[in-house]
Amino acid sequence: EDPCYPSPCGTNARCRPVDGGAVCECFENYFGNPYTSCRPECVTNSECSRNTACIQNRCKDPCPGVCGHNAECSVINHTPTCTCREGMVGNAFEQCLREEKPPAPSDPCYPSPCGLNTVCRSSGGNAVCECLPDFKGTPFGRGCYPECTINSDCPRDKTCVNKKCVDPCPGVCGYRAVCHAINNSPVCSCPNNMIGDPFVECKEAAPKDPCNPSPCRTNGICRVVGGRAECQYPECVINSDCSPNRACFNQKCRDPCVGACGVNAICNVVNHAPICSCPER
Structure with missing residues (x-):
């Protein structure tokens, strides 16, 4: 008999038979009591420290690969923020360059009349302000800003990644699992009539x-x-389940006289029992 069927283990735990008994273990990167329930390290950013973010259910540094060349990354409230190093300018998400010497005073873009996160170009002796790529706003006024800096800047079915509101689901859930974005976070679940760990694989229920x-x-x-x-x-099951002239043999009502009496004897059934007697001469 398989001690692991049915499984005595909790959610997100596997069962392993050992010496005739069942041993429960949490899936890799899951924590908790395997006999009741195991859970991933995190599901939302709020479960991580403020200088890390929940990436594929692990609390990790969100900075690697986010900022451009010569830019520095700092994490603010789980979100990576890129800034150019001192003495450098540019789009910190793409590339920072050394700040050039001030142009001639005749340049309408010096000093720049534009707001934050903008680029100024001269056209017909006038300054033309434009937002940096992927930024929006008023380049001549308060300046331009990215689409988002924290998740709450996005619709509830999107999450803020690299200053953009994107679908948080791709690549998060396991095989055959269904992903729904709820409160800016991906939530994985198995479809109806399927079981398993939605972060790994969903299988047909037996x-x-x-x-x-x-x-x-x-x-x-x-x-x-x-x-x-x-x-x-x-x-x-018992004789009383049969008519008075029958008896219960092997769960069948049968004539109890068959084979009960001797040669030339007469058999009568009384209350399910055979009564044998010799005939009168």
Whole structure:
């Protein structure tokens, strides 16, 4: 008998038979009591320290690969923020360059009349301000800003990644799992009639045995016919289940006289019992 079927383990735990007993273990990168429930290190950023973010259910530094060349990355409230190093300018998300010497005073872009996160270009002796790529706003006024800096800047079905509101679901859930973005975070679940760890793989649930537990009354035998449970009951269990001139043999009502009396004897059944007597001469 397999001690792991049915599994005594909790959610997100695997069962391993050891010396005839069942040992429960949490899946890799899951924590908790495997006999009740295991969970990933994190599901939302709020479960991590403020200088890390929840990436693929692990609290990690969100900075690697985010900022451009010569830029520095700092994490503010789980979100990576890129800035150019001292003495450098440019789009910190792409590339920072050494600040050039001030142009001639005749340049309408010096000093720049533009706001933050803008680029100024001269056109016909006038300054033309434009937002940096992927930024929006008023380049001549308060300046331009990225689409988002924290998740709450995005719709509830998006999350803030690299200053953009994107779908948080791609690549998060396991095989056959369904992903829904709820409150800016991906939530994985298995479809109906499927079981498993939605962060790893969802599988078809084993068909339920309609005879377990048995729906039959005492002494009934349950059989599966056409996917449904059918109960079969014996003709008798004790003699009183039969007519007075019959007795219960192997759960069947039979004539108790068969083979009961000797040669030339007469057999009569009284209250299920055979009575043998010799005929009168």
